[in-house]
Amino acid sequence: MASTGTVFQEPRTFTREEVAKHNKEGDLWIIIDSKVYDVTRFKNLHPGGASVFFDDDIPGQDATDVFFGLHRFEVLERPQYQRLQIGVIAGEKPQIHGKVDGALSKVPYAEPAWLTDGFKSPYFTENHRKFQAAMRKFVDEVIYPDAQAREADGKRPTQHVFDRMAELNLHAMRMGPGKHLKGLTLMNGLVKPEEFDYFHELIISQEIVRCGARGYGDALNAGCVIGLPPVLNFGSPELKARVIPEVFSGKKFICLAVSEAHAGSDVFGLQTTATKTEDGKHWIITGTKKWITNGTFADYFTVGCKTEDGFTVILVERGEGVETKPIKTSYSSTAGTAYITFDHVKVPVENTLGEEGGGIFVMLSNFNHERWVMCCCSARSQRLVIDECMKWTSQRKAFGKPLNSQPVVRAKLAAMIARTESVQNWLENVTYQMCNMSYKEQASKLAGQIAFLKMYTTRCGQETARDGLHLFGGRGVTQSGMGRFVEHYYRIVPFDALLGGAEDVLADLGVRQAIRAMPKDTKL
Numbered sequence: 001m002a003s004t005g006t007v008f009q010e011p012r013t014f015t016r017e018e019v020a021k022h023n024k025e026g027d028l029w030i031i032i033d034s035k036v037y038d039v040t041r042f043k044n045l046h047p048g049g050a051s052v053f054f055d056d057d058i059p060g061q062d063a064t065d066v067f068f069g070l071h072r073f074e075v076l077e078r079p080q081y082q083r084l085q086i087g088v089i090a091g092e093k094p095q096i097h098g099k100v101d102g103a104l105s106k107v108p109y110a111e112p113a114w115l116t117d118g119f120k121s122p123y124f125t126e127n128h129r130k131f132q133a134a135m136r137k138f139v140d141e142v143i144y145p146d147a148q149a150r151e152a153d154g155k156r157p158t159q160h161v162f163d164r165m166a167e168l169n170l171h172a173m174r175m176g177p178g179k180h181l182k183g184l185t186l187m188n189g190l191v192k193p194e195e196f197d198y199f200h201e202l203i204i205s206q207e208i209v210r211c212g213a214r215g216y217g218d219a220l221n222a223g224c225v226i227g228l229p230p231v232l233n234f235g236s237p238e239l240k241a242r243v244i245p246e247v248f249s250g251k252k253f254i255c256l257a258v259s260e261a262h263a264g265s266d267v268f269g270l271q272t273t274a275t276k277t278e279d280g281k282h283w284i285i286t287g288t289k290k291w292i293t294n295g296t297f298a299d300y301f302t303v304g305c306k307t308e309d310g311f312t313v314i315l316v317e318r319g320e321g322v323e324t325k326p327i328k329t330s331y332s333s334t335a336g337t338a339y340i341t342f343d344h345v346k347v348p349v350e351n352t353l354g355e356e357g358g359g360i361f362v363m364l365s366n367f368n369h370e371r372w373v374m375c376c377c378s379a380r381s382q383r384l385v386i387d388e389c390m391k392w393t394s395q396r397k398a399f400g401k402p403l404n405s406q407p408v409v410r411a412k413l414a415a416m417i418a419r420t421e422s423v424q425n426w427l428e429n430v431t432y433q434m435c436n437m438s439y440k441e442q443a444s445k446l447a448g449q450i451a452f453l454k455m456y457t458t459r460c461g462q463e464t465a466r467d468g469l470h471l472f473g474g475r476g477v478t479q480s481g482m483g484r485f486v487e488h489y490y491r492i493v494p495f496d497a498l499l500g501g502a503e504d505v506l507a508d509l510g511v512r513q514a515i516r517a518m519p520k521d522t523k524l
């Protein structure tokens with residue numbers, strides 16, 4: 001009986017002299033990193049044109065340097081191009097690799113100091129290190145491929161990614177440390193619920209951001225990070241028992257629906273109303289909401305409403321009278337950003353979150369955590385830009401030398417590295433304080449610090465995006481090819497600066513808190 005198994009074949013080997021003979025239009029080979037490619041037929045399909053293959057030093061020769069000055073490594077990994085490889089150079093081994101799943105980057109400053117060889121940290125334990133390694137592997141293997149594919153087609157994340165996240169209890173861990181983790185197996189048992197702290201959560205946020213797709217990152221339950229805490233902290237026991245397991249299992253989705261076309265942070269200007277039915281058993285909710293992350297696919301909506309007593313937060317389930325429409329934003333539609341209409345939606349009063357009229361307290365209670373998560377994400381995105389820029393400026397040559405041999409280029413790298421290091425170090429300090437303060441203490445002592453940190457982080461992010469764009473030139477505004485991550489970051493960075501309070505507002509909040517805490521007995 002004939003075997004159906006695949007037979008592994010050793011690649012054909014060639015000497016460089018042999019390859020050099022294939023140097024004409026009808027017989028054209030090149031070498032890239034010791035691999036031999038037959039581009040005879042491909043040259044006419046080449047996105048960069050056929051003529052480039054006939055430059056002096058290309059036909060039959062080693063094109064490694066010129067190739068990596070123009071293409072990302074991932075080009076060679078695409079199946080349609082892998083097929084062009086016909087063999088290898090005898091006695092040589094490939095020296096260059098692209099993204100290695102699960103590995104730490106060896107590019108200087110592409111990882112935070114605590115993940116850099118030889119560096120110590122007062123904050124991260126052995127458990128955090130193991131947790132980070134597991135999280136990185138998960139992101140590289142499960143999240144990254146889906147993120148890139150969905151970023152391209154604009155669809156929401158594949159359900160299996162939510163399911164795999166739920167198996168590790170990642171949706172629950174993204175709510176931070178607390179009682180909600182009790183009894184759950186976290187990261188396959190790698191960390192006990194009572195040992196899970198804000199540094200574990202920081203690791204989760206910072207690893208997910210590495211997928212380099214901002215809209216997709218938000219699609220992976222950002223709505224839950226901001227929409228579920230009001231249910232967790234202010235929902236009735238019955239409501240929690242029903243909603244929380246559904247959201248943690250990745251089967252149902254929740255979002256926060258406060259901002260409107262009429263009003264955003266001015267919650268008392270909101271026009272969505274909730275009025276009680278005569279028997280007092282239901283709310284009738286009518287109004288609209290805008291810019292609601294995850295809204296297009298959410299099953300639950302944590303809605304800010306105008307009520308008789310002021311501002312009240314109510315949990316609404318998707319059903320009669322609820323309609324969601326996608327809004328086109330400058331990042332991908334994967335995030336499910338929605339315009340929502342509530343048309344006489346009938347909701348049981350048991351769905352009220354917190355006191356009637358006490359909605360502002362419900363909202364404020366999560367602001368610190370929400371802003372801190374944004375800082376974690378922004379700090380790590382900036383490092384992604386460093387990784388890209390360090391590689392680009394060393395592999396791209398101009399005037400016969402790598403870009404990084406120019407002082408002006410090095411000055412930009414210096415500025416982005418210094419900014420990112422300062423952001424991460426401040427963030428780790430704040431995270432340490434969070435680990436050692438009650439939630440209440442955090443609210444009073446850290447609101448100013450976190451407001452400043454958020455303001456500073458996103459300002460740094462914008463400067464780094466601009467520097468990155470300048471280093472990539474035209475490629476920094478091109479959505480494919482070498483500069484695609486820098487283009488993406490430059491496009492979405494203003495959004496980071498808006499969320500959770502615009503920079504100037506946060507700055508002012510921090511200073512006002514400081515002024516309030518000024519001792520009365522101190523004079524110059």
Ligand code: HEM
Binds near residue numbers: 052058072084
């Ligand atoms: C196996 C060999 C090659 C493959 C599979 C390949 C593939 C590609 C692809 C897919 C692109 C589109 C942009 C991107 O996705 O990065 C591209 C662009 C380009 N390629 Fe190649 N290429 C090869 C070799 C070369 C060589 C040897 C040269 C130069 C001598 C070259 C010059 C260019 C240029 C100038 C562009 C346009 C770049 C831009 O728009 O920034 N390619 N190539």
